[in-house]
Amino acid sequence: MQVFGSSGTRGVANEELTPAFALRVAKAVGTVRDDPRIAVGRDTRRTGRLLENAVAAGLAAVGVDVDRLGVVPTPGLQAYAADEGIPAVMVTASHNPPAYNGLKLVGADGVELPVEALERIEDVLLGEEFEPVAWDETGEDRDVEGVRRRYVEGLLDAVDRERIADAELTVALDPGHGAGAVTSPDFYRELGCRVVTVNAQPDGHFPGRDPEPVAANLGELGRLVRASDADVGIAHDGDADRAIFYDETGTHIDGSASFAALAAAELSDGDVAVSAVNVSQRLVDVCEAAGADLELTPIGSTRIMTRIGQLREEGEHVPIAGEGNGGVIFPDHRITRDGAYIGARFLELLADGTAASDVVAPYDGYANVRVNVAYDDETEREALLAAAETYADDATATGDAKLTTIDGYRLDYGDAWVLARPSGTEPVVRVYAEAHTESRAHGLADDVAEALRAAL
Structure with a gap:
């Protein structure tokens, strides 16, 4: 593919990723998908509304009605798409620096489009084979209220809320000024946690840190964990589909170690886990100990999600998948990466009083x-x-x-x-x-x- 990589298309906003380009992508999406209605959401980036407007215009030009969701985490948009049974376009550059933006395409099942679907859209885009409609057949758009609240309520129903609340955990949260800032603080508080935050104001300039949740960007979170005597620190990327953790001492937990800990709690004999070809030996060892198979894919969340779907169609049980960058997928919940949900599942591992450092201790030494x-x-x-x-x-x-x-x-x-x-x-x-x-x-x-x- 020339345009769409393993997770959409991205570039420096208004230089590489221009409104004109976003409009053309949207026209191609509307032409290929042949759906009467498509949702559009965005993260907090400075250019998000600019590109959202272009996407909405492109969809309307080929006769598609648009549901505008506003600022919402990518998994929140995916949940809306699945619940409504309509495709969606997310305006986000995920973990990339503030100057970047991008477009991520989601199917009516709430799952990122597979490579084959992206290639069909790309062919229409590059060939400019759009199907514009007459002026009186152009699509209409509407602002949809309550999407963020609906997403949080869905999360609350999907985890062991009572068990987490009984543990009386303190969570230090760093949503990095991204879309998680509008949902994750409320979510963890409603789980019964005491929540302290840093970089929790939505801001497309990302003044506190860059969107990528790597240790070099998360020093403030480690200090907050220590200062607040928190049980765990949780950090998101720009669109909140990833979660990276700090233990109770304010020490960074490698994403592959938290993935392994979550996998060890999920996998049983005969299950299948899915990850990319650069998977950590930690997960290899966990799968071997559990008697589970490990399926490897090319690098990229789109490839992983496609393989999950194929395995499930073959009758395999895939309880966990993802990568060691904080992007863990629990397919029994949704085939999406969801930073808030990943964080809650990690809290479940702490609910019996086990310290975060002890939860991941078996996966040190790599x-x-x-x-x-x-x-x-x-x-x-x-x-x-x-x-x-x-x-x-x-x-x-x-x-x-x-x-x-x-x-x-x-x-x-x-x-x-x-x-x-x-x-x-x-x-x-x-x-x-x-x-x-x-x-x-x-x-x-x-x-x-x-x-x-x-x-x-």
Whole structure:
């Protein structure tokens, strides 16, 4: 795909992602989807309303009525789409910096559109094969009230509200000035938690921190946990479909560790978990201990959600899926990433008095390494990938490793893994490695990186 990546399309607003482009995307969506009504929502970004207006205009131009939801978390828009049985467009750049914005496309089932549907829309977009209607057949739009409240009430009904309330937990919350600021504080308070916040004012300039919930951006949350004697810290990205945690000491919890803890509580013998090809060894170990299978997909939430749907159609039970970036999916609830819901499910793990640090302690002791090998042109890129293939073939020929090639070249050694794959955004081939020791992880990553560099 040229336009839509693994999770929609994004760019610097009003430069790469212009209102004119958003209008054309919306016209393509309305032409392909053939639905009389489509919802549009946005996160808090400065350019959100600008692009929402363009999307609404594009949909109306091809005869589609528009439900304007205003500022709402992406999972809130997805819940509305599923409940109403209509598609939706979310104006968001998720975790990207404040200057960015983007469009995420959602089906009438509330799930991000699969790759095949995105490709059909892209073909219409690039070929400008829109189907505009006469002036008196253009779509109408309406502002829909109460969407955020409806979303929160749905969350409250979906978790063990009484058990969490009885635990009398204190939650330190950092919604990062994003869409979670308009829903998550109320949600956790109504769960019976004492809630203290930082960066909880909706603000598209993101003055307190950048939207991505990584440790480098979350120092204030760690300090708030310590100052308030909180049981846990929870941080969201810009559209609140992810949750990253801090333990009761104000220490950052690796997203792969919290994913593993949540998975361990969900998985049983015969279940299937789904994650991307860069999945942590933590989840590999959890699945093995539970007797569950692990299905790997190319990187990206769209690919994961598509695979969940396929497995469920085949009769498999998929109780958990996602990635170690805080984007965990509980398909028995919804096939969506939902930061507020993820946070509540983690609170359930604390409800018996177990400290957050103890919940994730079994998943400590893993070391991660990432090395980038840059290239200058397509010839060098192909040389690097050929070298990665040769390295992988040699490793599997000796029986030392199991090879997965769904997105790059991943070698699993049982106690560790290494992956080489081209970046989708930069002229580099990324080499990832994970093991139980720093030396083992560095050894694997450096060995592959040296083999790639030799090819140049």
